[in-house]
Amino acid sequence: xxxxxxxxxxxxxxxxxxxxxxxxxxxxxxxxxxxxxxxxxxxxxxxxxxxxxxxxxxxxxxxxxxxxxxxxxxxxxxxxxxxxxxxxxxxxxxxxxxxxxxxxxxxxxxxxxxxxxxxxxxxxxxxxxxxxxxxxxxxxxxxxxxxxxxxxxxxxxxxxxxxxxxxxxxxxxxxxxxxxxxxxxxxxxxxxxxxxxxxxxxxxxxxxxxxxxxxxxxxxxxxxxxxxxxxxxxxxxxxxxxxxxxxxxxxxxxxxxxxxxxxxxxxxxxxxxxxxxxxxxxxxxxxxxxxxxxxxxxxxxxxxxxxxxxxxxxxxx
Amino acid sequence: xxxxxxxxxxxxxxxxxxxxxxxxxxxxxxxxxxxxxxxxxxxxxxxxxxxxxxxxxxxxxxxxxxxxxxxxxxxxxxxxxxxxxxxxxxxxxxxxxxxxxxxxxxxxxxxxxxxxxxxxxxxxxxxxxxxxxxxxxxxxxxxxxxxxxxxxxxxxxxxxxxxxxxxxxxxxxxxxxxxxxxxxxxxxxxxxxxxxxxxxxxxxxxxxxxxxxxxxxxxxxxxxxxxxxxxxxxxxxxxxxxxxxxxxxxxxxxxxxxx
Numbered sequence: 001x002x003x004x005x006x007x008x009x010x011x012x013x014x015x016x017x018x019x020x021x022x023x024x025x026x027x028x029x030x031x032x033x034x035x036x037x038x039x040x041x042x043x044x045x046x047x048x049x050x051x052x053x054x055x056x057x058x059x060x061x062x063x064x065x066x067x068x069x070x071x072x073x074x075x076x077x078x079x080x081x082x083x084x085x086x087x088x089x090x091x092x093x094x095x096x097x098x099x100x101x102x103x104x105x106x107x108x109x110x111x112x113x114x115x116x117x118x119x120x121x122x123x124x125x126x127x128x129x130x131x132x133x134x135x136x137x138x139x140x141x142x143x144x145x146x147x148x149x150x151x152x153x154x155x156x157x158x159x160x161x162x163x164x165x166x167x168x169x170x171x172x173x174x175x176x177x178x179x180x181x182x183x184x185x186x187x188x189x190x191x192x193x194x195x196x197x198x199x200x201x202x203x204x205x206x207x208x209x210x211x212x213x214x215x216x217x218x219x220x221x222x223x224x225x226x227x228x229x230x231x232x233x234x235x236x237x238x239x240x241x242x243x244x245x246x247x248x249x250x251x252x253x254x255x256x257x258x259x260x261x262x263x264x265x266x267x268x269x270x271x272x273x274x275x276x277x278x279x280x281x282x283x284x285x286x287x288x289x290x291x292x293x294x295x296x297x298x299x300x301x302x303x304x305x306x307x308x309x310x311x312x313x314x315x316x317x
Numbered sequence: 318x319x320x321x322x323x324x325x326x327x328x329x330x331x332x333x334x335x336x337x338x339x340x341x342x343x344x345x346x347x348x349x350x351x352x353x354x355x356x357x358x359x360x361x362x363x364x365x366x367x368x369x370x371x372x373x374x375x376x377x378x379x380x381x382x383x384x385x386x387x388x389x390x391x392x393x394x395x396x397x398x399x400x401x402x403x404x405x406x407x408x409x410x411x412x413x414x415x416x417x418x419x420x421x422x423x424x425x426x427x428x429x430x431x432x433x434x435x436x437x438x439x440x441x442x443x444x445x446x447x448x449x450x451x452x453x454x455x456x457x458x459x460x461x462x463x464x465x466x467x468x469x470x471x472x473x474x475x476x477x478x479x480x481x482x483x484x485x486x487x488x489x490x491x492x493x494x495x496x497x498x499x500x501x502x503x504x505x506x507x508x509x510x511x512x513x514x515x516x517x518x519x520x521x522x523x524x525x526x527x528x529x530x531x532x533x534x535x536x537x538x539x540x541x542x543x544x545x546x547x548x549x550x551x552x553x554x555x556x557x558x559x560x561x562x563x564x565x566x567x568x569x570x571x572x573x574x575x576x
Contacts, residue, residue, distance in 0.1 A: 011478075011479070069456075069457050069458070069459070069475065069482075069484055070447055070457055070459075071450075071451070071457065074451070094478075095435075095443060095460055095476075096477075098442065098443050098444055098447075099443070099444060099446075099447035099457070099459060100447075101444065102412065102416075102442075102444030102445075102447040102448045102451070103447050103448065103450075103451040103457075105412075105413055105444075105448070105538070106413065106416070106448055106451045106452060107451070109538075110538065111411070111413070111537075111538030111539035112412065112413070112444065112538070112539070113539055114441075114442045114443070114444065115441065115442075124542060128547065129440075129441075130334040130335075130439075131330070132547055133333075133334065133546065133547055134334075134335070134336060134544055134545070134546055134547060135544065135545055135546075135547050136336075136541055136543070136544040137541070137542045137543040137544065138539055138540060138541045138542060139539060139540060139542055140538060140539045141537070141538060141539055141540050142538045142539075143538065175454055178455070178456040178486055178487070179450075179456040179457050179458055179484050179485075179486045179490075180484065180485050180486065181475075181482045181483070181484055182472075182483050182484065182485050183482065183483040184477075184479075184480070184482050184483075185474075185480045185481050185482070185483065186479045186480045187479065187480035187481075194478055196478075200575065224575065224576070235497075242462075242495075242496065242497045243476065243478075245496075248330060248354075248438050248441075249354055249355060249438070249496045250496070252441075256575075257570070257573070257575050267330050267331055268330060271330065271438075278573055278575075279550075279553075280566060280569065280570070282562070282566070286555075286557075291553070291555055292550075293550055293553075294553045294555065295550075295551075295553040295554070295569075296553055296554050296555075296556075296566060296569040297553055297554070297555035297556070298555075298556055298557075298558050298562040298563075298565065298566050299555060299556070299557045299558060299562075300557065300558025300562040301558065304558065304560075304562070304563070305558055305562040305563045305566065306563065307563065308561075308562065308563025308564060309562075309563035309564075309566045309567055310563075311563070312563055312564050312566075312567035313567055313570070313576050316567065316571065316576050317576065
């Protein structure tokens with residue numbers, strides 16, 4: 001059975017959930033081979049990757065690989081494609097991994113599909129485009145298919161793989177060392193899950209009214225172990241940082257549950273959350289377009305409804 | 318500094334966007350064409366860099382004849398001249414083909430800095446800037462929310478999930494920008510009038526030395542095999558808050574096993 005390369009997403013040595021989703025998906029397509037790029041590899045990471053089906057784990061953990069923007073990781077994958085002849089390369093549809101996929105596509109002269117929400121027979125990818133308005137099936141017609149899969153699109157299932165470790169030595173080329181990361185600045189975000197990975201997202205919009213009042217959104221999010229998002233109206237007003245913006249020019253999320261509070265549901269916002277499995281909306285305007293998407297909607301003042309919901313959730317835990 | 322800003326015409330998000338039933342490409346006649354929003358930030362950033370460091374801003378667009386509206390808008394904002402890559406042979410190019418066509422054109426017209434939006438609102442692949450850096454063999458400075466040029470040195474803040482990375486490189490380079498890097502200016506009346514007299518050079522595939530075997534729908538590296546409008550979501554339950562709206566929402570979440 002052909003190998004399927006899965007580029008591992010990791011932060012501070014921890015394997016991210018999306019990688020477990022990709023390994024689950026890769027098991028249907030071939031023999032999953034995890035590719036660890038950059039420092040932080042550990043026995044714990046190895047065990048996790050094997051638990052979810054990695055038959056092989058390629059480890060390239062030199063600092064060089066992470067010290068320059070994108071290009072070294074594309075070189076590493078190109079080298080592995082050439083030595084392992086995989087059936088496909090899967091990456092997470094994150095901003096950086098999509099860029100890696102793009103550069104890899106040129107290096108190995110292969111097609112690339114981004115933002116897949118599923119992969120079926122014949123490596124046909126399902127994509128949701130135009131803000132969730134159109135469902136598309138597409139496939140790569142030249143080279144080794146490279147597919148970037150959206151986080152939260154695949155339910156995770158454990159199934160042990162051999163986890164055979166293989167160290168890979170990569171001599172990062174001078175050409176890949178031209179954009180050097182000289183400092184990594186971590187901004188405070190607390191213990192909340194990452195927006196695009198979170199199973200539950202609670203977002204606030206214009207109706208929240210102020211930066212201070214976003215605390216009621218955060219409290220609801222924390223009661224559910226959710227990430228906090230914001231509409232463009234809220235980030236434009238400076239009430240919440242832009243990196244949490246959900247929508248066409250911000251992040252795209254596909255959580256199990258999306259709660260929109262004080263968000264009217266303009267097309268620009270819907271483009272970023274329409275593929276959520278369950279949508280709950282709270283808005284004082286009964287005509288707000290967000291109610292057209294909602295599985296459950298409450299027409300009312302979010303200043304009353306949201307704190308009551310938070311209290312009820314805490315009570316019922 | 319010779320700055321080239323790549324601008325794309327996209328269908329207006331506010332209108333209905335469709336694929337054509339015949340060749341499964343974007344139906345450009347069905348929707349109004351507008352400047353890709355993130356590219357407006359790119360134009361603004363290019364103009365600010367020119368104002369600070371001198372030089373010239375050239376707009377580069379690949380697209381059909383009607384994409385000239387997009388060029389005019391960028392010129393009205395203050396760009397000096399434009400190159401319009403227009404050729405039927407380019408229709409249906411995927412990201413690999415588009416990056417080849419733009420990279421060939423950029424080599425032909427020359428640049429110190431290429432600036433573009435980090436993604437388009439139609440295809441949303443977010444790969445083009447990285448692909449241009451790969452093809453042009455220059456530093457990739459993408460997802461920037463801050464750009465500083467000092468002589469031939471360039472530093473950006475690259476937005477990440479945890480905050481940002483500070484990235485250093487030397488010109489020439491490719492920069493992609495995110496929303497909120499700046500506040501794009503509105504074209505003034507004077508700017509709109511002046512734009513009508515600014516030079517727009519039209520280039521075809523042969524003029525830009527583009528390999529015809531790498532562009533167009535038939536030569537794409539991937540294909541759309543099928544598509545359909547997403548089924549509408551089933552109508553939900555909407556209740557009016559009578560003082561118990563939060564509790565009712567909690568009941569719903571419990572019924573779905575979220576709590």
